[in-house]
Amino acid sequence: MRTRTRSQERILTILKILNQAISAQDLYIELRSREQSMGLATVYRALEALKLEGMVQVRTLPNGEALYSLVKEDRHHLTCVQCGNSIPIDQCPVHDLEEQLHESYRFKIYYHMLEFFGLCTQCQTENE
Incomplete structure (x- = not known):
């Protein structure tokens, strides 16, 4: 298993706290509101890496919006x-x-x- 980046750890923590599916944009806003700001591109990269690791799942809604949550x-x-x-x-x-x-x-x-x-x-x- 590879070592997670600080961004990935922050995202995992927020997803655990929220305990619900959330879009990358809303996750970006949530991180900013908690004074853990990171770029939107970094949020997307971290989510993709976590998805490939099997830690995060993504569900695409009919309007094309992707919602991310922990794999539970x-x-x-x-x-x-x-x-x-x-x-x-x-x-x-x-x-x-x-x-x-x-x-x-x-x-x-x-x-x-x-x-x-x-x-x-x-x-x-x-x-x-």
Whole structure:
């Protein structure tokens, strides 16, 4: 395992404190508000390195925004393509598949995501 930079350690600390997914831009603002300022490019580089190390996961929303969080558990969502509301779901039908893929391909899996896209009940009502 490689040694983490000070920037990476700061980002990991903030992600632990926040305990939720956050965009790189919002993370940059959060660091500045805590007087731990670093450049936005540094934030992106540190997040990328942490992602490659398997410490941070990224979830891309339908609008293209990337949200970063610590790898704790697999995330699954129902996401509305109209309003962007995202509802977490607890069941995971792919854990067995993950094990099979690991065994068959010797692929080191850090995490997986399962996301369904459609219309939430509020947007369905508005569209009628």
